[in-house]
Amino acid sequence: PRILVLHGPNLNLLGVREPDHYGRDTLADINRRLETQARAAGCELSTLQSNAEHVLVERVHECLTDSTAFILINPAAFTHTSVALRDAISAVKVPFIEVHLSNVHAREPFRQHSYFSDLAVGVICGLGAQGYELALAHALTRLAARR
Numbered sequence: 001p002r003i004l005v006l007h008g009p010n011l012n013l014l015g016v017r018e019p020d021h022y023g024r025d026t027l028a029d030i031n032r033r034l035e036t037q038a039r040a041a042g043c044e045l046s047t048l049q050s051n052a053e054h055v056l057v058e059r060v061h062e063c064l065t066d067s068t069a070f071i072l073i074n075p076a077a078f079t080h081t082s083v084a085l086r087d088a089i090s091a092v093k094v095p096f097i098e099v100h101l102s103n104v105h106a107r108e109p110f111r112q113h114s115y116f117s118d119l120a121v122g123v124i125c126g127l128g129a130q131g132y133e134l135a136l137a138h139a140l141t142r143l144a145a146r147r
């Protein structure tokens with residue numbers, strides 16, 4: 001099975017961007033660990049980071065034909081703004097987990113609404129980069145149960 005990891009805007013700056021909120025791991029560090037974890041379970045994992053809403057929307061559309069079985073997504077700032085990305089992920093009907101590095105509920109009020117959470121299998125926030133690994137562990141368990 002194929003798993004897609006989507007990273008929203010500014011996450012290319014991880015490692016240098018506000019480390020008190022987002023930690024010191026780079027996006028490459030995170031992706032590398034996820035690839036290793038997926039491979040060990042016999043799953044294919046692809047990753048995409050974009051600062052552009054339409055690039056993420058169009059990558060989600062590709063799930064209609066590329067047999068993506070599960071998505072991990074940190075929509076970053078688009079969490080709080082993007083009806084378009086929400087509609088895309090809703091349209092393709094691929095189950096997903098929403099991940100945030102920081103605990104968005106302990107921050108500014110505008111970060112406390114998500115356009116994704118009500119559609120998600122689950123939401124992980126505040127656990128830093130480990131949140132992605134925990135989300136992937138859950139996805140792998142689900143996919144194994146289906147086989």
Ligand code: DQA
Pocket residue numbers: 009010011074075076077078079099100101102103104111
């Ligand atoms: C974030 C939280 C968002 O509010 C913020 O805009 C981000 C990152 C997180 O991972 O904690 O860019 O999604």
